[in-house]
Amino acid sequence: MDWKLTALRRTATAAAVAAAVAVGFAADAGAQQRELKVGYQKHPIQDASLDMMEKWAKANNVKLTRIPMAYSVFMEKVTATLTSGAGDQFDIIWHNDDWGQLWEKWLEPTDDVAGIGNVDKWPLDAFWSADRKLTVVPMAHTVGTFFYRSDLLKPEEVPKTFAELVATGQRLQKEGKVKWGYVGGMAMNNTWFSFWWTMWANNCDILKPLFERDNAKLKAANFEPAITEPCHREIVEYWWDAINTHKISPPGMTAYTRNEANAIFMAGDAAFTLVDSTHFGEFNDPRRSKIVGKVAMAPFPVGPRAQKPTSWNEIWGWGIPKGISAERKKLAKEALAFMLGDEEGQMEMWKKTGGPPPNVRLWDKIAAQDADFRMLKNAVFDQKPVTHSAYYFAEWPAVHKAYSDAVIAAMSGKREDIGKVMQDNVEKIRRAATGN
């Protein structure tokens, strides 16, 4: 048997060598026309960003291959590719603060990409590696934005507090202008568009110490949930009342994602919504929306425990896998640097898609010539304090889900039970955060 095995092994080795040589030749032949593969999602903003890189690719005889992937597996599939060290799938990948920390080990540092100094520092917090290297190149900002119907309200009539939001909503409903006052996503993964913006606007947070994002400090506090704080109970009660008492929001809203909320808002059935600014383009697309030209933006209404409107500010970006060859890394960085420096392309991206450009030096220039951008800048970017829309530790998705389950359960029950339901869920959230 032994000689057979040896022979087999020898044949296998020979075959492997032959294959390697063949692959090497193929790679050589391919080097004539260099290629960059981009794993992304088919979204107007991402395509606009790629269009900028395309200009560079044309000029440098590089083939830019766009590999669109379904959102339902994007993160899982790319994560699996990154951790297996495969260098043949993507050279540039779409990156997002939601999973910023999960990929830091597997991505190439981007501190040396030309033009990276021109981007906003705050949203980068999600993307630092353990040795303080940046792992992202920003593509566009995604910021929560309060939208109202400008055909129904003058700018000075826009609600500035939670109470005014209820009163104005009810007034518009009574006048028959709209069916609902406020509509926004509430179900899991769309927690931002109801609970969270009011939470921040009421000076509250999910974990203690409030507004802390340093993982070491959170750990030292044993991931103590803040959901039993009065500031937090108030916002759950606020939404309970909005649906059941004041009836400014539809009864089915606890199950809504952003899709349902947008459908109702774009049909002209609601006066207010809060969603990513990047939907502004969609709201004004006559093929998608019945409220074209009737949408404006304003700072968040403020809760009883805060004085000034808050905002949150995050980015979409591009990352470069560590597993690819040095030559490809260099090419990828050149492409991304070109994108960051392409002022014309970035202005066009804003105009076509409503995606705020990554180069903050451009913002004043755009604001000077574009009223919509002025409005967005005033509603979001000029508002302080700024918060982060997520936490940046590995168990965060589990905490997010546990939190969402807690508040939805509280919303589905009686008003007087809210405090008790929140209390019952404290340990579940902590358990999710500590991973056991």
Add this chain to the structure above:
Amino acid sequence: MTTASLPAPAPRRAPGFFEALAPGGRRMLFLLAMVAVCLLFAFPVLWLGLTSLRPGYAVFYVHRGTDFTLENFHEVLGQQVVLKAMWNSFAISTLATILSLGVTVTSGYMLSRFKGPIPNTWFSLIYVFRCVPYVSWVLPLYFVTRALGIFDTYWGLLLPHVAVHVCFFSWIMKGFFDGIDPSMEYAAMIDGCSRWGAFWRVAMPAAIPGLTALAILCWLYTWNEFLFALILTAHETPILTVVMAQFVHELGMEWHLMSATAVLSLGPALLVTVFGQKYVIRGLKV
């Protein structure tokens, strides 16, 4: 309302509600029941069709307003990837059907004709592994196809499909062969036919109707399958269900385009079903 109105010369028995009706009324009732059943089953599909004809701004409030358009289909068909995916889906469904049946017909025959440890082990094996939920093994499956170098190719999608069909189809094929009298095969073997010959020339022709039936079920299943296609393919081999899923992105979904693509994908499925249907019913004898 008496038994006398019954046309059948049957002796005394208590009339049921249905029999007590006049023949005309009975036919009406039957017709009504049929129409109701059809409406219930067809409604979501009809609604999907209606949705796909609505412009983007009216695609959620389908019942509000009467403007219809073919624009969604125009836009979808303008995307090359949709046509390519349609072809790939068609090819994969057809190949998977042929392969799965080729593999399971022999396996079912074995389960039907033999007794003993080998068929018992085989039956337990396919039964037990069918019970494992996909969650735990689609990701390893991705690694396996990557390791074999067939990720994002026809083979990388075809072979896992065949594996999934082994249990159910073997079980059903066993049923077909159970219903076919084995004495013909014994006779053929006495006449000098080998076991393969007896299987191929005697048992197989009798099982053709059953095979046709399973073929249609298998084709439809593969045509609509989503999970494997999602994990095991990328841009080289676009599959229709995955292309549909790409109309969903992080910021929402383009339901008007998605529904139009879904209606387009209904066409081939409907053709296969209508043409194959009489074989399905005639052939499926478990």
Add this chain to the structure above:
Amino acid sequence: MSSPTATRRPFLGLDEKKRFMLALIAPAVFALVFFQIVPIFTGANASFRDWALHDPKRTWVGLKNYLYVLRDPEFLFVVLPNTFGFMAASVGCSLGLGLALALLLNRKFRGRWLVQTVILLPLMVAPVIAAIMIRWMFNDQFGIVNVVLDLFGLAPVAWLTQRWTAFLAILITDVWLWTPWFTLLLLAGLQSLPPEPFEAAQIDAATPWRVFRHITLPMLRPVMVVCIVIRSIDAFRTFDIVWTISGGGPARATEVFSIYAYVEAFQFLNFGRGSAAAVIGAFIIVFFAMGLYRILNRWVEVSK
């Protein structure tokens, strides 16, 4: 292949009959081993390890993941009851409805092929699309279901915000999706029954109910057993329609077993724990379905 047995050298000590048996299943074994058994064992291996998707350390942790799942009160007292409840309701309803439709289609009438095609429509739509479609249909604002309720003067329902209405919406979808499957298989079974017992019953002037109860049903039982067992296994693993329609919500009120495993493995990226949950589920359903098969088979024997 057709040479006589005696002249063949025994291969691995197997006689000709055994070789034939193995040859018959060889291609299926190949597909099963590479594309089901190997991945399943890889997944099972992960369940004993510290295996986060984003950070696969792959260190051995023994039964830690299993203990977590088995000690999780949500898994034991919410997820498992939901899963079994859903399985029973789904299989029961679609079996009953499927049987009724099969009996109806077994009669001869004009336009039968049309009715048959219409009933098969749910099999032709991709389940992913069907589930999204149905989620919109059950929306409290723009969904057609509430519009129809309104036509009949009934109050609108916020379907997906309460446990039982959400459960009902999922159940209706599942029954719609799977009734055709039962109809198809049971109709095939009905049409393969020998005509003699029915002719005898006609001579005895038995009522249709008695014919059904004492002749059709007992003869159809073998087919029904296969259908019930296979469908139960699949209903236990149901994922996509629950995920799309309710996401397991509100909160975790409609969470079923597959969602539990999926969320652990792919939302929380804890692949080890998700695999452990999947393996536990596999064991539960293997034994449950085996028991079900035994009981149903005994019932078949007795009824003969």
